Amino acid sequence: MTSVKIVVAGGFGVGKTTFVGSVSEIQPLTTEAVMTVASTDVDDLSHVPEKNTTTVAMDFGRITLEKDLVLYMFGTPGQHRFWFMWDDLIQGAIGAIVLVDTRRLADSFPAVDYFEASGLPFVIGINGFHGQFPHRSNDVREALAIPSNVPVIPCDARNRESTKAILVTLVEHAMSMQTAGRY
Amino acid sequence: MAGPVRGDDRGGPPAWPGRGGGPWDDTSQRSGAFPQQFPVEEDSPEPRRLVRPYTVTGGRTKPRYKLALEALVTATVYEPRDLSVLAPECQAILQFCLDWRSVAEISAVLRMPLGVARILVADMSADGLVRIHQRDDSEGRPDLNLLERVLSGLRKI
Numbered sequence: 001m002t003s004v005k006i007v008v009a010g011g012f013g014v015g016k017t018t019f020v021g022s023v024s025e026i027q028p029l030t031t032e033a034v035m036t037v038a039s040t041d042v043d044d045l046s047h048v049p050e051k052n053t054t055t056v057a058m059d060f061g062r063i064t065l066e067k068d069l070v071l072y073m074f075g076t077p078g079q080h081r082f083w084f085m086w087d088d089l090i091q092g093a094i095g096a097i098v099l100v101d102t103r104r105l106a107d108s109f110p111a112v113d114y115f116e117a118s119g120l121p122f123v124i125g126i127n128g129f130h131g132q133f134p135h136r137s138n139d140v141r142e143a144l145a146i147p148s149n150v151p152v153i154p155c156d157a158r159n160r161e162s163t164k165a166i167l168v169t170l171v172e173h174a175m176s177m178q179t180a181g182r183y
Numbered sequence: 184m185a186g187p188v189r190g191d192d193r194g195g196p197p198a199w200p201g202r203g204g205g206p207w208d209d210t211s212q213r214s215g216a217f218p219q220q221f222p223v224e225e226d227s228p229e230p231r232r233l234v235r236p237y238t239v240t241g242g243r244t245k246p247r248y249k250l251a252l253e254a255l256v257t258a259t260v261y262e263p264r265d266l267s268v269l270a271p272e273c274q275a276i277l278q279f280c281l282d283w284r285s286v287a288e289i290s291a292v293l294r295m296p297l298g299v300a301r302i303l304v305a306d307m308s309a310d311g312l313v314r315i316h317q318r319d320d321s322e323g324r325p326d327l328n329l330l331e332r333v334l335s336g337l338r339k340i
Contacts, residue, residue, distance in 0.1 A: 001257075001283055003251075060291075094324065
């Protein structure tokens, strides 16, 4: 019995859970971690002096690929300050999909930076809300400063076939990176 | 396209996940995200936990060994009489893991914080109550052979 995972990242409200749900065999579930928040003035919670623990939620889905092979897809916690969860998430992962809303491109910067720095294979999915793709893939690639070998693909997070295609692209990309000995 | 540039470093130091403790507020915004098909007390009358979540672990906040979110767990004990001495949480885990389930699913469906699920599962594994399947950390990322299997599986679904 083997399990593998893929990470789905992107800004808040970009459609991560929708993406996971479109292909998952179970309704997306939510797991929670309790974390202690250090009382520091850079934290969002600093204006709530009493609160020293907080809950980080991650949505995930599952696909049984073979009788003894299961793929889990984990959405990253929306708030970027929870980096400690990301380290946990990418441990042993196949790779990551960064969902991008071109109206809020900057929301995806932290995820792209993070995966680049950690050497995790990743692809960019441009989620076309209502089938609208106001920007060309190349514009997005340029704006995000994505290397030419990283796939940038338009997608529809609600659509099962579209999601499947991105998952396939990511696995192929991870394989080619491995073949090229890039990590 | 103009706009902010990528590259501002917001990364923080890594920390062992599941750290923490203290009150687990079960009334956090995202309730109702659980599927209906699992036999959990979906609409239990108590809106929040009265027991601190790490009580069942004896206050420990770290598991005996590292468990991946996707680590698979299955029960090895089937006789009901063996279960009565266990904490209700452990009984629930055994019940839920009659088939393979991931640590993340245990946490989500049985509504326990990830850190608690990890500690209990690691303990139960040490006691021979459950079997765990997870890839070795030292293996790093899945190898080409495993990626091939994933790819062909994805193409078939």
